[in-house]
Amino acid sequence: MRTHVVFALTAIATGVSVGAIPSLQVDTTSGRAYGMINGSNPDVVQFLGIPYGEAPVGSLRFSPPKMKLPVGDIDATKSGPNCPQYYSNNATLYPSVYAYDSPFLQPLPGWSEDCLNLNIWTPYSTQHNSSELLPVIIWIFGGGFYEGGTNTLGFDASYWVQRSKSHIGVAMNARVNIFGFPNARGLHEIDENVNVGLMDQRLAIEWIRDNIEAFGGDPSQMVVWGQSSGSASTDYLNYAYPDDPIVGGFIQHSGSVFATGQSKDSEMLNFTAMAQNVGCADLSAAEELSCMRHNASAEDIIDYYQKYNLNPSQGALSFTTIVDEITKFSNYTQRALAGNFSQLPVISGTNGHEMASLASWPGPSGPNMTDLASTTLSHQQCPENYNAGLRAQLNVTTFRYLNNASFPNISPRWWEGAYHTSELPLLFGNLRFTDLYVAFARDPINALPALGWPSYTPEGQLWLWNPKDDNGVAVAVSKLISAESVISPCDDVAWSISEP
Template sequence: MHFKQLLLFLTVLAHDVSCWEPSFDGLTVETTAGQVQGFINSSTPGVRQFLGIPYAEAPLGALRFAPPQPKKKGGPIKATAFAPSCMQQLSNASTIYTEVVPQFLINGGQSEDCLYVHIWAPVVKDSHRRKRRPLPVLVYIPGGGFTGGGADSVAKIPDTWVQRTQSHIVVIMNYRVNVFGFPNAKGLENRNVGLLDQRMAVEWTRDNIAAFGGDTSRITLWGQSAGAASVDTYGYTYPEDPIVSSLIADSGSATIRSSADYAQTNFTFLAGLVGCRGLSSDAGLACVRDVPAVTLQSALSNYIGSGARPSIAFVPVSDNVTVFSNTTDRALRGLVAKIPAIMGSNENEGAGFVPFTLAGPGAAALFALTQSIIACPVGLGVRNRERIGLPTYRYQYAGNFSNLAPVAFMGAYHSAELPLLFGTHDREFYGPSTPFEYDVSHTMQALWLSFASNPSAGPVIATSRRQRFEWPEYSSDTDSMVLFASGDRVLQLVDGDRIDANCTGL
């Protein structure tokens, strides 16, 4: 080959090699589950969305009631639609969520094949991808009383938040609930497999989020209600290897709800309802695993809805492996993750737990429910952390906005803070948001994001008045609990006795 021919050949070869690597658009990402193809929605053009990425094998057949198994790598994944929610426990009860704010309920279908994550990340241009520091990651666990819930809920979609800040990534998981997630059956080694789903979703995030632009050293585990209880529980379950760098628990703690079925009779009773009566533990499990998921769901939901006795329930049980019966003792023995946390509750949580009427049950009943179901258990969770010197940033949310709470008694009900945090308050509810509502929303978002960005420093923001606000670590001896949206003040520091003085055992 002559020199000129060789030079021409090498030039063509170099051109061909450069073409082998496609231009980076951030929408095709290699993961441990396979190559994922995301999309960009025209309403949030600065956000890459990856909806429905499997993090575990479908828990079907022999995998029903079993710990999740990591998803094996397969072919390309078209991540352009929400995955089905996990099988729900159905109810005909009338609540503010069914009658007034269905935006918090799940959309779409249900399936046992439900162990998926959903990711929202800023668009990253090819010219910037090697210069930009990896972003903090918020991994969100949805609530639902451990009997329902999932990622596909219009009140809790973070696309506009990510669009506005361009400085963080949000991952929202599905996990098994009710009997599918918390079977507590004799013969099972793991009785709270729904909590193991959550751990696997965190592990998947650790192993894959860098490919989406995330920082594996700055993963915050965040949840609300049952999701918050899961977050607080997670710290006690994984004291030596939490993976995450911080925790955020909205309206929930490790003591919020657990099963009293220590004799493990609920599963046996339910098995009898679906044709698996009088069998040994192993045979009973095998039998129920063969029952169609919809049949099992209907039997459970219809029986509980009938109010018949004996009452049964499938929520986390204290097995002292994933859930602990005495978190105070565990904290005092140092058996809790040594990472900072934000914890708090809402002023009128009780409105989310009563049968719906326009007038409501009255202020005294609402206050009693607020304290007993959410506020006092959260106070105990905060106090446990304070006793051993773990940095904790405590809040109470008092916002009462007519587009989110159009019925008078609702106020700062259970979940009411979420539309402000996710940025959905001005598009999914009833009418425009007020300037004050935007101020509260942006302030809370900035504090949550500041905390996720640098947990060891504590949340710090510049206020609308161009002043620096540093959220102090909570101390029961000082005014160190942040009160959001009370009166006309976006935030202020108050004494925790505003809540705890009405609790016993704190």
């Protein structure tokens, strides 16, 4: 099987451009975008920071996004800003695996409320064949719905597109924390959606659908890929738009509707607590919302948010997805069993040491490895068993993996291994496994079985990336393992699905 896999991947990755654009300028519904080529990836045109939505400021702050109106020329030569958030790469303030060992996986400092933008990477060729459009992989970042963005060093898809020359990569920004999930009393009173960060994602996909052909992309061959909360977001889309998903499939890394954490703050206290400390205290619900839109500065909001959350004794101000029965539902198992979701093919999986980077920083001695294994099972692998098993029960195509790949420049400590997000530099870089993702984008149903990756069933098999022997030495690039080998460990740990 290993020989077959290597041959199959080699057959895909020819490095020959099968479709591209011959220009550094593209007309979009937002305006004419002027991109650029850099010397590191000379066969890729990068269109960075293209606005897809109007700036969500003033009366649009905390509200559903509006499609960007044409603005004329767009300088698309640098990434647009991330949405408002505080920077957590300071190891003294926020000791973590990311701060010490992989800051390239954390969003860069600097943000703006005018952040509804996206990046597009497309092959460049003067030998353009306009009749052959390319599949499109759309990226949604993770970060627990409180941080993250496209302006992150590890999320540069130009290397991947340079090597494949046979697909287009897109990465979107969307609002996070209080700006994306305000859950304000005033919004509930006027019945306005409070999960505006999820609505940003949907609007971005609509913009991509309407514009990607101008970049050489095929709007009928698009998939959405996310990690962690970004992966959960793809599943929210899966259930929220069952009749109009726009895309043809989903790629879900370490997250689903069953592994995202429950909705919090049902009494809508956090928004008011924030308002009390940024000059909008003791107001009615409507007055509070208006004050927070027009009088409170984004800088003051983020500054208080960070200072409050630096004091662990008082808990954290949490702004995340809320059940509204529109973008997030309270009964995902019931909806699944009723067939009330897109039923599109999915690639999904988790990492072998997920919780190594999510648990509290253990110091030089490392964590208790038994606890690490147990929490990785209960928080990630077992809920993934549930989700994949439910899809198999419904005969919905799922291609499942377990990632065990780790490298010293990403996981330098003996105990880190394949932690949460550690696979992303490999996928955005030159890991040949990503050729399977391109094949999936082109044909989500048939491509992977033809390349040796069978659809998942609990009685069947899944892919193990970078399997290792008992001494931790890699013995293969990838191989098939029994589904039972990832299901049975959950018999020995306490876990539950996190239905909202």
